[in-house]
Ligand SMILES: Cc1ncc(COP(=O)(O)O)c(C=O)c1O
């Protein structure tokens with residue numbers, strides 16, 4: 001039973017089929033210009049580039065292959081900030097963006113840039129008025145993720161894009177959890193830079209892409225020195241079989257998005273209703289409407305000692321910084337579980353997850369004196385504990 005599709009997805013077998021020949025017979029270097037092996041590989045990379053562009057409504061020339069969304073986010077944020085640094089030294093992101101976005105911003109802060117970390121509302125969405133107020137003449141970039149990896153909320157991309165364009169500020173979105181799952185159109189949404197990860201959409205790990213708008217043109221400083229591949233923005237040999245895999249994954253996702261959504265929505269509802277019909281004191285984290293249906297993040301009231309921390313950083317016992325940014329109380333943040341449903345999830349897996357969740361929560365609650373008090377109608381917040 002695997003319900004962690006935000007962490008990673010399995011390779012679609014159709015993607016593997018397309019990749020295989022490029023690992024065995026067609027193993028040329030796509031940058032070798034003098035023989036058939038090189039040409040074959042180059043052609044395959046260009047087909048893949050067009051497939052990646054296709055799923056977000058971009059031009060293939062606007063796609064650069066990278067090693068994943070972490071690299072794309074680093075390149076977008078550091079690259080734009082550094083290129084425009086003489087005139088503009090301010091960037092804006094959100095408190096709930098991915099660690100690699102936040103860390104890239106911290107890196108810039110240490111080098112003299114000014115960063116605004118926008119708070120989010122209780123539902124996990126940013127406040128557009130606050131974003132408008134945060135934009136200054138010296139702002140070069142706004143970076144707001146599309147779908148949140150922990151709670152699945154979808155930020156208002158269309159509105160953010162419009163605001164950024166009006167103010168002549170570039171708009172980058174980390175769309176690692178969004179591409180191939182929800183419709184994205186870089187032109188309709190005025191997105192200037194966008195990060196993609198292969199292994200979140202049934203493609204291979206170790207490959208990703210960044211979309212960089214050509215009109216109006218976005219300039220950025222490369223973060224890798226070398227042979228000047230990928231228009232000088234990302235030196236290093238393109239791993240052609242991975243690129244081919246990413247291309248195929250994007251192509252399949254584009255064609256089957258509606259079908260995937262139908263399947264995933266049905267199973268998510270089954271999971272959510274299954275748990276909520278059998279347990280009290282369960283809360284869905286994040287906006288109930290503006291969300292990707294394959295992510296269900298639930299908190300279980302009172303002493304369910306699951307203490308998973310963040311679904312993504314479960315090695316630490318600290319409650320998730322994303323849930324804290326929503327104002328979720330510490331006890332509820334500590335008892336949150338993220339369920340991730342995807343293309344290959346089955347009804348049987350969901351039913352088993354419901355059964356196990358209900359069983360475990362009931363067991364932990366039986367052991368909890370706090371839960372007993374809640375059952376008796378005592379509001380725990382009114383209690384004076386003898387310590388502290
Ligand atoms: C929202 C988000 N951004 C970026 C990443 C990093 O992606 P990659 O593993 O391709 O570097 C992830 C994956 O964990 C993610 O969920």
Ligand code: FES
Pocket residue numbers: 006007149150311312313
């Ligand atoms: S899903 Fe990406 S870090 Fe957890």
